[in-house]
Each structure stands twice: as C-alpha cells, then as structure tokens.
Amino acid sequence: MPETVPENPSTAAGLSPSRARNLVVAIAAVVLSVVVVLGIGTQSTVPSLPELAASAVPYEVAQTNGKPTLLEFYANWCTSCQAMAGDMAELRENYGDRINFVMLNIDNNTWLPEMLAYRVEGIPHFVYLEATGDPIATAVGEQPRQILAENLDALIAQAPLPHRQLLGRQSEVDREILSRQAVVNDDPRSVRLNKVNKAL
Numbered sequence: 001m002p003e004t005v006p007e008n009p010s011t012a013a014g015l016s017p018s019r020a021r022n023l024v025v026a027i028a029a030v031v032l033s034v035v036v037v038l039g040i041g042t043q044s045t046v047p048s049l050p051e052l053a054a055s056a057v058p059y060e061v062a063q064t065n066g067k068p069t070l071l072e073f074y075a076n077w078c079t080s081c082q083a084m085a086g087d088m089a090e091l092r093e094n095y096g097d098r099i100n101f102v103m104l105n106i107d108n109n110t111w112l113p114e115m116l117a118y119r120v121e122g123i124p125h126f127v128y129l130e131a132t133g134d135p136i137a138t139a140v141g142e143q144p145r146q147i148l149a150e151n152l153d154a155l156i157a158q159a160p161l162p163h164r165q166l167l168g169r170q171s172e173v174d175r176e177i178l179s180r181q182a183v184v185n186d187d188p189r190s191v192r193l194n195k196v197n198k199a200l
Helices: 017-042 049-054 059-064 079-095 109-117 145-156 172-184 190-199
Strands: 069-074 100-105 125-129 135-140
Touching: 049 079, 049 100, 059 069, 059 100, 069 079, 069 109, 069 145, 079 100, 079 145, 100 109, 125 145
Parallel strands: 069 100
Antiparallel strands: 069 125, 125 135
C-alpha cells in the first residue's frame, strides 16, 4: 500500500510557503499600522509652552483685575518647564476662573525689570501674588501638580500657603541702597521694580 503524505495547507490553498509567509507579514504590517494610527489619535494633546503663553493672562491685566496670580517665569528651551506644561494646562483649566495664570519668557528682555524684582535665578520660577498684586511666596524648579494645587487653593482662600518658600529678606543696608536708587533713577521701568522691592 503506498504511503500517503499529508497535504500542506498552504499548497492546498494554492499558496507556496514563501507566498504564505509574505501574506502573514503583510497582514501583520497592516494591523500594526492601524494600531499606530489609532494610538496617535488617542494620545492626549499637551499644549506647548508658546501655546500656553499665548493664552495666558497678560501681566499688566493681572496686576489690576483683583484676582490672585500665579506668575511663571519660563523659557521655551527649559526641559522642566516643558515637563510641567501638561500639569500647568490642567491647573489653568481648574483654577483659571479664580486665579490669573501669567507666563513671562525670560528670553524676552521686556521682562528684565520683573526678573530682577522677583530675583529670577532659575526656571521655572513661580511667584504667588495676592489679589492686590503683592508677592507672598516663590518656588523655583519643577513642582508637583498636587503641591501647586494646594498652594492655589490657599491663595484663593487668602490663607497661608502650605508649601511655600518665602521671598528672601533684605538687610537694612540693601533697603537703604534701594531707596537711594529710587531717588536717583529716572528710568520709568524702575517704578515697577521699586514697588515690588518695597513690598518685600
């Protein structure tokens, strides 16, 4: 009795083994492409720093609208600022009706008086301002969203901030020098600088 050889399913369907392999690879490629496209479409879109800055409350408006303010000094190249962009967008969405979110780019020389006044030496640099525009606390570096949220809740309630770094104190000598500079300095930008220094 002759021995029967089992038939290969791919040859029974009229496909050679290499064609069957190519078909499997093509199907896998299509499936992976669909997964990638769906994955990209469902990712959350985190706004960029320029987008956040463009929609931020202008500094001058925040100084006069009677709401407390979270002032952020940032730069587009700052990786910590970029890492916080999603959290800042979420905080702005939750608190934006009660708190001004102001962003000042340190690469823009327009903000040099404010950078000097608030002693910006690292970014991101956050300044908490009362509704009167007076600074009450500062924080430097990447901050957890929860810490910022708790501080914002306290700022709204006009309560002491639970997570604060006080603005540095000045010695009497520094205050005396600053007051002499205010008399001598005719620069109109110094008015804002002197107002902030007097508040400290």
